[in-house]
């Protein structure tokens with residue numbers, strides 16, 4: 001028998017809450033996975049509170065969105081979840097043996113997309129195991145809605161721009177964001193050059209796809225102009241009412257589209273421990289929304305790509 005569940009909108013156009021079902025058993029139902037993917041494509045975020053989920057089930061569920069990514073910090077002597085190599089534990093706590101439960105700290109974080117300095121992950125799943133009270137809220141913002149709200153002149157201005165998402169240590173932490181000095185230009189030129197307007201393959205809509213650092217390089221644009229533009233775009237994004245803030249508690253599960261949502265979090269006292277299991281799936285590389293007839297990521301026009309796919313021409 002196929003799984004049934006209740007769906008409640010978290011906001012009119014973004015996010016859903018799923019109740020009345022058991023996620024652990026539902027993931028073995030192909031029709032549930034199909035429904036779930038469809039919900040995530042259209043609503044970008046699913047929130048299922050109060051679930052009893054095994055680590056293997058969290059990995060299996062996330063892997064249905066793409067190959068899993070090992071995102072644990074290298075060289076950090078943390079426990080994570082033995083036997084589940086794809087779970088990164090996000091925690092500021094220590095285990096009884098004095099080793100960290102996982103990677104992380106208790107700092108508040110600004111809006112960001114995960115891991116955009118490389119091929120970014122497309123979907124991220126959190127399963128909360130422990131939290132202080134009051135539970136710090138994790139925020140999510142719909143960057144498709146932000147793009148749609150942009151003035152037409154801004155849409156036109158940014159349509160073909162690309163920004164380099166460089167690596168800046170702890171750039172997502174509020175304090176580092178406020179006080180961290182700019183890296184030299186040659187360091188800011190290292191990273192993926194993602195389109196500012198990215199195509200969302202789940203809905204064929206445009207995403208405003210911003211680098212976290214406001215001093216990021218925009219190809220072909222002087223630094224001062226690029227910073228002003230990125231400040232303007234982030235400021236606009238902050239002003240659009242299209243976000244959700246969820247106080248995640250033990251047994252709460254949330255999965256979101258890391259291409260189309262940015263997220264942030266509140267901080268909490270350092271002497272209190274939060275433990276979050278984090279699994280991420282790789283998706284496609286970023287593709288510009290405009291121009292629609294441009295070369296695609298493998299360097300072929302849509303017509304040429306179509307011939308390759310049909311076997312009429314070699315794909316090289």
Ligand SMILES: [Fe+2]
Pocket residue numbers: 112113114263
């Ligand atoms: Fe993050």
